Structure formats: C-alpha cells, structure tokens
Amino acid sequence: MAEKAPIIRFGIMGCATIAIKVSRAISLAPNSTVVAVASRSIDKARNFITAHGLPEGTRAYGSYEEILEDEGVDAMYVPLPTSLHLRWAVATAEKGKHLLLDKPVALCVADLDRILEACEANGVQYMDATMWMHHPRTVAMKELLSDQGRFGTLRSIHSVFSYGGGDPYFLENDIRMKPDLDALGVLGDAGWYSIRAILWASDYQLPTTAVAISNPIKNAAGVLLSCAATLTWDDGRFATFHCSFLTHITMEISIMGSRGVLNLTDFVIPYEESSAPFTFVSNSGFNEGSLGWIAPPEKYKVSTEIPQEALMVQEFSSLVGEMKSNGSKAEKKWPEISRKTQLVIDAVKASIDNGFQPVQVGK
Amino acid sequence: MAEKAPIIRFGIMGCATIAIKVSRAISLAPNSTVVAVASRSIDKARNFITAHGLPEGTRAYGSYEEILEDEGVDAMYVPLPTSLHLRWAVATAEKGKHLLLDKPVALCVADLDRILEACEANGVQYMDATMWMHHPRTVAMKELLSDQGRFGTLRSIHSVFSYGGGDPYFLENDIRMKPDLDALGVLGDAGWYSIRAILWASDYQLPTTAVAISNPIKNAAGVLLSCAATLTWDDGRFATFHCSFLTHITMEISIMGSRGVLNLTDFVIPYEESSAPFTFVSNSGFNEGSLGWIAPPEKYKVSTEIPQEALMVQEFSSLVGEMKSNGSKAEKKWPEISRKTQLVIDAVKASIDNGFQPVQVGK
Known part of the structure; x- marks a missing residue:
C-alpha cells in the first residue's frame, strides 16, 4: 500500500490582503495546512488567524524572525512587499523552509538570483x-x-492586465504605489502576469529584445502606473503587452498562429471559481464570396474542482512532499520560469529608463 | 408627398474579386443599381455581368476610358490595384462621377490629396x-x-487584422504581393482596417507619433507581409496594431477605458451576415476576496437586415441622392477620415523605412 502523501505545514509571513486568498487556498488544497502566521505585530497575526478561520492551534508570531524558528513549519508563503523579498526569502531558504514567493519576486534579477541560490544551496x-x-x-x-x-x-x-481604473484611493494608498516597497509599480505587479503569459505561450523561449512604448505614466514618486512594451524574437515572432492601474479590469491574452487563434479575457482571475472559458478557432477563413467566416471560434469551458490558487498550493506541496518522502530534488522548472519573467521585466524597465530604446533581454 | 429618393446608377471599374461582393451589395442596397462594368477586356466585363447575375441591360466596356464616358453612370466603384488609383480616381471625379474607392485608397497622402482635390473641384x-x-x-x-x-x-x-496564414499560393499570386500594384502590402491592405478602427475609437483624433515594431516580414520583392506598430497621443493614450498575411484569420479590436472595456473578434467581416457580436464590461472589478469578477462582460448581438457592404452603398448613394435631388454639398466626413487613415499608414511606413524610429504623424 502506497504511503499517504504528507500534509505540508505552511507558515505565512505577513498579513497582506492577498494572504487571505492564499491561506484559504492552503486550507482547500488536500495536502496542505496553515500552522503559523507572522506579522510585525502579534495582534495582527492573531486577528488574521481568527478573522479568516484558520485551523485551531495556528500559531501567531509578532516577528518574521520567530516564525523562521518554528520547526513545525515546512514551507513559507511570503507575500511581503517586494523590497523585503531579498532579505526574507533568503532567510526562509536558509532555515530549510520551502518557499512560495508572491510576485513580483524581486526588484531585479540579481536579487532573484540570490534568492534562487539560497533555495538551491539549502x-x-x-x-x-x-x-x-x-x-x-x-x-x-x-x-x-x-x-x-x-x-x-x-x-x-x-x-x-489592468485593474483599478485610476481609483484615487487605490492610487494614493496601495503599497504598489510606494517606491520604497514596490519599486517596479505596475510593471512588476500586473505586467508580471502578461510577461509570464507571453513566455508561457512561446514555450519559455526568451525574446531577444524589449522596447517600451514611449508614454508610460508614473505617479509623483516616480512609480509606474501604466506602461506597455513590445518583445521580439529573431525569427519574426513578437509580442505586445500593456499593464495599467488606470484602466478598467482587463485580462486578455490573444495568441495568433498560422493556423489558429486562441483568445481569453479573464486569464489572471477567471470570472468565476469553478470554471474558466476561452475561445479557439482553427483552419477557418472567409467563406464563399467573403460574406462571413467558414467557422467562428469555438467556445471552451474548463471546470475545476478547487480554485486555481488551491491547485497552485497543491502542486507546490506535492513537490515538497516528494522531497520529504522520497528525497527527490527540487523541481527546477519553477525557478527557471520565474527568472525568465524577471529578465523580461528588467529589460522593459531598462528600456523605459533609457528613453524607450531597444534593450537586449539578459540571459 | 415626398419625392422618392433617386436610384443611384453605378459603374464598376475593374473586375477584381472584391467587385463580386460589392456588386451584390449595390444590388441589395435599395437606392442603388449597377448599370455598367468595365475591364481591360470586354469579354471579362461581359462574363462578370453574366456570372454574377447583374441586372439585364448592364453595359460592358473593354476600357476604363469608355465607362467614364457613359452618361448613365452616376457613381463609380473603383477596386483597381492601388497604384492605378491616382489616375482613375481623378479621372472619375473629373467626369463628374461620384467615387466609391476601395482601400488602400492611395500609395501616399500626396496622391490621396490629388484625388480628394479632384472630388472637391468637381x-x-x-x-x-x-x-x-x-x-x-x-x-x-x-x-x-x-x-x-x-x-x-x-x-x-x-x-x-490578419488572414491567409502564409498560404504559399496566396503569397505568390495575389496582387497584394506585387510591388508595382500594391506597394503598401499588408500595411495598406489589412493594416488599413486596424488603423481605421483605432481612429474611430479615438474619435478621429490623430495620434502624434507612430513607431513600427522592429521585425516586419517582407517578401523577396520587398512587399510587407507582416508588420506592427504603436501609436501614441500626447495625453498618454496609445494604440497597438498588427497586420499580417502570415497568420490565421484574426479580426480583433480591444478598446480599454477607465470604466469599461469593449472587445470584438470579427470586426472587418462579421462571422455571419445577419448579426454581429461584441462584448462590453463596465464598472466591474474583483469580487470579495478577489475570487472572481463582480460581473463578467455582457454579450451583445446586433442584427442587420442587409449586410454591412450594402449599408455602405446605401449610405454613399443616399449622400449622392441628396446632392442630385437637393443640391446638397458632399459630406466631408468620409474624405477626412480616409485622409487621416492614410496619414497614419504613411507614418508607420516611414518608421519601417527609417529603422523603426518614431515618426511624427503628418497633418
């Protein structure tokens, strides 16, 4: 009889709003549970545990140092502001705890490399x-x-990927607008998703060149609120993306091939939890006399029993479980695609900073 | 009792494939009829009339000069290759015939201005x-x-807007691939529509700057098969478009505002003749806990009794009818937006030709 997969015990480092969604996801994932929550204030950690129905006995800590000492924590979910990632992600790895790191993962690829090296080394x-x-x-x-x-x-x-629509409260108060907390602004936040989508669609082949579109919008502190860029490959493929805090919620991917086209408009967070749509059209064209199409796009709908964030936790915990039970090595796919995403972000940022000139994407 | 609107009598100058669709549209429009067809060969003109069921008595001509002398022709539909437009569109206007000119309307705005001046003068x-x-x-x-x-x-x-998917027969034989006939290639052909869509969505305010994306694809004769560009306005608005003969049929417009987003995927030729869909989402956002959307986009479907090309002919003939019956002046909206479309094409072409540098859009 096969041994039952271990339940991975999560600590949550920081009570960001997104931690509510992810702690629920940890509870929904069958191989995962929350055992500890840390905040800079122990009251905040305690309130988070109570307010969001975390399991009885979940331990509250008033500092990030303390949760790192908890030997009952296998894995840490880290939703801290980006500028704190380098310090606390490295510390997490050095304590031998597996790392589920929220995006943007780092301020630049050099910082991310230090995080990834710490994970590898530990x-x-x-x-x-x-x-x-x-x-x-x-x-x-x-x-x-x-x-x-x-x-x-x-x-x-x-x-x-855009959201917020320029809501003044959001633009004034959110940590995404603070240069000392999330210096990449909308590029690291919403842009992360579109860049990942582009890499995913291109089988993670890095583009050669990034060129930012010439009119990004920044706030008074210099943080990007809206920007766009084009990415090109040497073989003629290219991609465009746009990310904004000033536009109504938009989550589009269009992927165009010689024989088919795929579209979806809710790629980051599906309209509803239990299923998600997309359209695909293949080998269509103009009908006789070009009066219409041979066939319109087909509509697809893909169901899921648990939401995508719970599947993410389940996948992460499954990999951790294999390492704990069978001594497997860490799966390298995830750090690799994270690093490629960061390389593209860095190139777009460099193009914005150098007056919208083309920038070679790093390796 | 109001006088019945006059039936506008069309000549068709050139038996291009698109003339089949437009001659059918002229027949479907209640205020329009085809009375003459010209080709460089009279047999071709006669065959066109018979093969496509044009009204009995439709006159066939073996030269463009002859159809221009036909005093029973009020208006000319001109689907000739672009390089012939300047000569024959000007000649049409000089003979006092109204001009329905297929796109791309000219090789450059200087040529279009000569056509528009001839229309105005006559x-x-x-x-x-x-x-x-x-x-x-x-x-x-x-x-x-x-x-x-x-x-x-x-x-x-x-x-x-793309179509063709790189079909070798199309790429080798179509007039759109011949530098002496349609020198603007895919930019003048498919790009025309996306540029018009962008101008339409921005209330015909010309962008300030055009920058072509750096890897257009040309055929051996130097004709554009695929290209893309970004257009920017001084207030932070921007647009991107892509046109290609190498990609599966795609006809997308996404228009993003601070409070709503509109999408459609069959803008040039609707999937079917009798109705056309689009989606619009307004004042949505993330729901509680960001588990989904407050509301997904709404689906719209707009019916039409006659196809869009027949409505185009009807609108054109209605304007011509007003001029004939009531001595109205020509409607200036149509030449104005045609000229703006050409100005943007010219700027994108200039950016491609100058190594993808920004180009100011002309006035």
Missing part, C-alpha cells in the same frame, strides 16, 4: 505564486497551442 | 469602401464608448 523548493499557471484551463490551452495541425506556427502574442 | 462625393464602418454594430459600440459613466476615459486600443 535544498528547498521555490515557486512563485502565479495562480493562473495552475488552472486546468492553462493545460487545455497549451494542448491546443502545441497541436501543429490546429495552431500551426506561433506568430504573435498580445496580453493586457 | 463636386462629387468621395467615400472609401471600408465596410465595417457601416454595420449597425459599429453605431451600437460607439454609443457605449461615448458613455462617460460606462466607459470612462479612453486609455488604449489594440487591433489585429
């Missing part, structure tokens, strides 16, 4: 908390995109 | 044959985009 699993990657819709779409007969050759990708 | 109506402008869907969408409470401020626009 034999812990690393994963960034990009939830949509784990929805079964993402798998279903990739199957279609990989079908040469139905999708053909990838030609171009376009993605938008 | 008191004839000018319209480019951009069919989707005349669909009632276009009107319905504009109403939503003009609603400040539902759409807010325009932030960005993205459009794609």
Whole structure:
C-alpha cells in the first residue's frame, strides 16, 4: 500500500490582503495546512488567524524572525512587499523552509538570483505564486497551442492586465504605489502576469529584445502606473503587452498562429471559481464570396474542482512532499520560469529608463 | 408627398474579386443599381455581368476610358490595384462621377490629396469602401464608448487584422504581393482596417507619433507581409496594431477605458451576415476576496437586415441622392477620415523605412 502523501505545514509571513486568498487556498488544497502566521505585530497575526478561520492551534508570531524558528513549519508563503523579498526569502531558504514567493519576486534579477541560490544551496523548493499557471484551463490551452495541425506556427502574442481604473484611493494608498516597497509599480505587479503569459505561450523561449512604448505614466514618486512594451524574437515572432492601474479590469491574452487563434479575457482571475472559458478557432477563413467566416471560434469551458490558487498550493506541496518522502530534488522548472519573467521585466524597465530604446533581454 | 429618393446608377471599374461582393451589395442596397462594368477586356466585363447575375441591360466596356464616358453612370466603384488609383480616381471625379474607392485608397497622402482635390473641384462625393464602418454594430459600440459613466476615459486600443496564414499560393499570386500594384502590402491592405478602427475609437483624433515594431516580414520583392506598430497621443493614450498575411484569420479590436472595456473578434467581416457580436464590461472589478469578477462582460448581438457592404452603398448613394435631388454639398466626413487613415499608414511606413524610429504623424 502506497504511503499517504504528507500534509505540508505552511507558515505565512505577513498579513497582506492577498494572504487571505492564499491561506484559504492552503486550507482547500488536500495536502496542505496553515500552522503559523507572522506579522510585525502579534495582534495582527492573531486577528488574521481568527478573522479568516484558520485551523485551531495556528500559531501567531509578532516577528518574521520567530516564525523562521518554528520547526513545525515546512514551507513559507511570503507575500511581503517586494523590497523585503531579498532579505526574507533568503532567510526562509536558509532555515530549510520551502518557499512560495508572491510576485513580483524581486526588484531585479540579481536579487532573484540570490534568492534562487539560497533555495538551491539549502535544498528547498521555490515557486512563485502565479495562480493562473495552475488552472486546468492553462493545460487545455497549451494542448491546443502545441497541436501543429490546429495552431500551426506561433506568430504573435498580445496580453493586457489592468485593474483599478485610476481609483484615487487605490492610487494614493496601495503599497504598489510606494517606491520604497514596490519599486517596479505596475510593471512588476500586473505586467508580471502578461510577461509570464507571453513566455508561457512561446514555450519559455526568451525574446531577444524589449522596447517600451514611449508614454508610460508614473505617479509623483516616480512609480509606474501604466506602461506597455513590445518583445521580439529573431525569427519574426513578437509580442505586445500593456499593464495599467488606470484602466478598467482587463485580462486578455490573444495568441495568433498560422493556423489558429486562441483568445481569453479573464486569464489572471477567471470570472468565476469553478470554471474558466476561452475561445479557439482553427483552419477557418472567409467563406464563399467573403460574406462571413467558414467557422467562428469555438467556445471552451474548463471546470475545476478547487480554485486555481488551491491547485497552485497543491502542486507546490506535492513537490515538497516528494522531497520529504522520497528525497527527490527540487523541481527546477519553477525557478527557471520565474527568472525568465524577471529578465523580461528588467529589460522593459531598462528600456523605459533609457528613453524607450531597444534593450537586449539578459540571459 | 415626398419625392422618392433617386436610384443611384453605378459603374464598376475593374473586375477584381472584391467587385463580386460589392456588386451584390449595390444590388441589395435599395437606392442603388449597377448599370455598367468595365475591364481591360470586354469579354471579362461581359462574363462578370453574366456570372454574377447583374441586372439585364448592364453595359460592358473593354476600357476604363469608355465607362467614364457613359452618361448613365452616376457613381463609380473603383477596386483597381492601388497604384492605378491616382489616375482613375481623378479621372472619375473629373467626369463628374461620384467615387466609391476601395482601400488602400492611395500609395501616399500626396496622391490621396490629388484625388480628394479632384472630388472637391468637381463636386462629387468621395467615400472609401471600408465596410465595417457601416454595420449597425459599429453605431451600437460607439454609443457605449461615448458613455462617460460606462466607459470612462479612453486609455488604449489594440487591433489585429490578419488572414491567409502564409498560404504559399496566396503569397505568390495575389496582387497584394506585387510591388508595382500594391506597394503598401499588408500595411495598406489589412493594416488599413486596424488603423481605421483605432481612429474611430479615438474619435478621429490623430495620434502624434507612430513607431513600427522592429521585425516586419517582407517578401523577396520587398512587399510587407507582416508588420506592427504603436501609436501614441500626447495625453498618454496609445494604440497597438498588427497586420499580417502570415497568420490565421484574426479580426480583433480591444478598446480599454477607465470604466469599461469593449472587445470584438470579427470586426472587418462579421462571422455571419445577419448579426454581429461584441462584448462590453463596465464598472466591474474583483469580487470579495478577489475570487472572481463582480460581473463578467455582457454579450451583445446586433442584427442587420442587409449586410454591412450594402449599408455602405446605401449610405454613399443616399449622400449622392441628396446632392442630385437637393443640391446638397458632399459630406466631408468620409474624405477626412480616409485622409487621416492614410496619414497614419504613411507614418508607420516611414518608421519601417527609417529603422523603426518614431515618426511624427503628418497633418
């Protein structure tokens, strides 16, 4: 009889709003549980545990140092502001705890490399908390995109992620607008998702060049509120993306091939938890006389029993479980794609900073 | 009793494939009829009349000069290759015939200005044959985009028009690939529509700057098969578009505002003739806990009794009818937006030709 997979015990480092969603996801994932929460104030940690129905006995800590000493914590979910990631993600790895790190994962690839080196050196699993990657819709779409007969050759990708619509309260108060906390602004926040989508659609082949579009919008502190860029590959493929805090919620990916086109408009957070739509059209064209189309796009809907963030936790815990039970090595896919995402962010940022000139994407 | 609107009598100058669709549209429009067809060969003109069921008595001509002398022709539909437009569009106007000119209307704005000056000097109506402008869907969408409470401020626009998927026969034989016939290639052909869509969505305010994306694809003769560009306005708005003969049929417009987002995926030729869909979402956002959306986009479907190309002919003939019956002046909107479209094409072309540097859009 196979041994039951271990239940991975999570600590949560910081009571950010997103931690509410992820702590619920940890509870929903069958192989995961929350055992500890830390905040800079122990009262805040206690309130978080009570207010969000975490398991009885969940331990509260009033400092990040303390939760790192808890030997009952296998893995840490870290939703701290980006500027604190380097210190606390490295500390987490050095304590031998597996790391589920929220995005943007670092301020630059040099910082991320220090985090990844610490994970590697300490034999812990690393994963960034990009939830949509784990929805079964993402798998279903990739199957279609990989079908040469139905999708053909990838030609171009376009993605938008925006939200907030320029709401003044959000723009004045959110940590995403503070240069000392989240210096990458909307590029690290919303842009992260579109860049990941572009890499995902291109089988993680890094583009050669990034060029920012010339009119990004920044706040008075210099933090990006809206920007866009084009990414090009040497073979003629290209991608465009746009991220904004000034635009109504938009979550588009369009992926265009020689034989098919895939579209979705809720890629980051599906309209509803239990299923997610997309459309795909293949080998269509103009009908006789160009009066219409041979066939319109087909509508797909992919169900999921637990939400994508719980699937993310489940996947992470499954990898950690393999390491604990069988001595498996950490899965390298997750740090690799995280690093590629950061490389593209860095190149776009460099293009914005150098007056919208083309920038070679790093390696 | 009001006088019945006159039936406008069309000549068709050139038997291009698109003339089949437009001659059918002229027959479907209640105020229009085809009375003459010209080709460089009279047999070709005769065959066209028979093969496509044009009215009995439709006159066939073996030269463009002859059809211009036909005093029973009120208006000319001109679907000739672009390089022939300057000569024959000007000749049409000089013969006092109203001009429905297929796109791309000219090789550059200087040529278009000579055509428009000839129309103005001879008191004839000018319209480019951009069919989707005349669909009632276009009107319905504009109403939503003009609603400040539902759409807010325009932030960005993205459009794609592609077809052909790189089909070798199409790439080798179509006139769109011949530098002496359609020197603007895909930019003048498919790009025309996306640029028009961007101008339409921005209330025809010209962008300030165009920058081409750095990896357009050309054929051996130097004709553009795929290109893309970004357009920016001084107030932070921007647009991106992509046009291609190498990609599966794609016809997207996404228009993003501070309070709403509009999407459609069949803007040039709707999936079917009798109705056309789009989606619009307004004042949505993340629901409690960011587990989904407050409300997904609403689906709209706009019916039409006659297809958009027949509505185009009807609108053109209605303007011509007003001029004939009531001595009205030509409607200036159509030459103005045609000229703005050409100005943007010229700027994108200049950016491609100058190594993808920013180019100021002309006035």
